[in-house]
Amino acid sequence: MLQRVSVSIDQREFLALMGPSGSGKTTLLNLIAGLDRPTGGQIVVNGSRLDRLSGDELAVWRARNIGFVFQFYNLLPNLTAQRNVEVPLLLTKLSRAERRQRTRVALQAVGLTDRAGYRPSELSGGQQQRVAIARALVSDPLLLVCDEPTGDLDRESAKGIMEVMQMLNRSHGKTILMVTHDPLAAVYASRVLHLDKGSLLEPKANDYRSARAGSLQVVSSSD
Numbered sequence: 096m097l098q099r100v101s102v103s104i105d106q107r108e109f110l111a112l113m114g115p116s117g118s119g120k121t122t123l124l125n126l127i128a129g130l131d132r133p134t135g136g137q138i139v140v141n142g143s144r145l146d147r148l149s150g151d152e153l154a155v156w157r158a159r160n161i162g163f164v165f166q167f168y169n170l171l172p173n174l175t176a177q178r179n180v181e182v183p184l185l186l187t188k189l190s191r192a193e194r195r196q197r198t199r200v201a202l203q204a205v206g207l208t209d210r211a212g213y214r215p216s217e218l219s220g221g222q223q224q225r226v227a228i229a230r231a232l233v234s235d236p237l238l239l240v241c242d243e244p245t246g247d248l249d250r251e252s253a254k255g256i257m258e259v260m261q262m263l264n265r266s267h268g269k270t271i272l273m274v275t276h277d278p279l280a281a282v283y284a285s286r287v288l289h290l291d292k293g294s295l296l297e298p299k300a301n302d303y304r305s306a307r308a309g310s311l312q313v314v315s316s317s318d
Contacts, residue, residue: 097122097133098293109264109271111284118290120274121242127272128161128240129153141237158183162231166243168223170215170230176202176222177211180229187234201229204267205259221252228259232269239263241273245280257283 097119104110104127112120125131126138129145138145140160148156170179180201184194202208205225215223224244231239241260245253261283263269273284281287289296 096293097126099136100290100293100295102288102295104270104272106270107264107268109261109283109285110273111281111287112272112274112290113276113278113281113287114290114296116276117292119293120290122293123290124240124242124272124274128163128238129157158186158234160237162234162236162239164224164228164231164239164241164244166246168215168220168227170223170226172215175212175214176207176218176226176229179215179226180233183230183234197233197235198229201233202226204232204263205229219252220248221255224248224252224256225259228256228263232263237270239269239271241271243275244273245275245277250279253277253280 100119100123102123112123114120122131126133126145127140129138129140129148133146136146143156145153145156171182174182177195177198181194181198184197187194189197199208199211202211205228207222207225207229210218210222210226213222215226218226224247228239228244239260244260245256248256257280260271260273264271264285271284273280275281
């Protein structure tokens with residue numbers, strides 16, 4: 096349960112949320128991504144009041160604005176990497192050629208063009224997570240939300256994934272919100288916030304900036 100949490104995230108920022116299990120990290124992530132609803136306060140993302148949207152409106156909003164990356168890759172085992180990345184585009188009005196072009200660009204961004212025809216069982220854990228990141232990118236979302244993206248990887252693979260995410264933030268201008276327990280993953284973020292028992296801990300210098308005009312997300316919750 097979150098308690099009077101207020102957060103602002105700027106466009107093109109890479110924010111990491113850290114804290115012990117049960118501290119509210121994933122709850123905050125889910126609120127910003129439109130997966131959960133607050134029992135109080137408000138959630139504003141790029142001018143949209145998520146707490147005022149209906150369930151159907153939230154589903155449409157998520158599809159247009161959020162790319163999800165989870166600890167477990169959730170890839171479809173019988174599809175190639177290319178087809179897995181293409182899945183979010185199948186419900187759009189894009190032509191097949193346009194879908195394939197976007198898929199190629201997404202795979203290129205994560206360094207997996209040469210693995211496009213491979214199925215998940217033929218890929219390492221790090222490569223599977225790269226496919227999952229490409230799938231999250233393929234719709235060109237406003238925000239990437241990542242829940243323990245390195246939690247199921249060995250140290251070397253985790254380092255590779257964090258380097259990809261940092262590149263997407265710095266070179267491609269992607270806004271990223273990441274939950275992690277791993278301090279070695281958090282160092283790749285441009286800012287780190289710590290939660291404990293549903294509250295933000297007192298930030299260190301430069302860790303926290305209050306909401307201001309032009310911010311991508313503003314979250315205020317009083318669960």
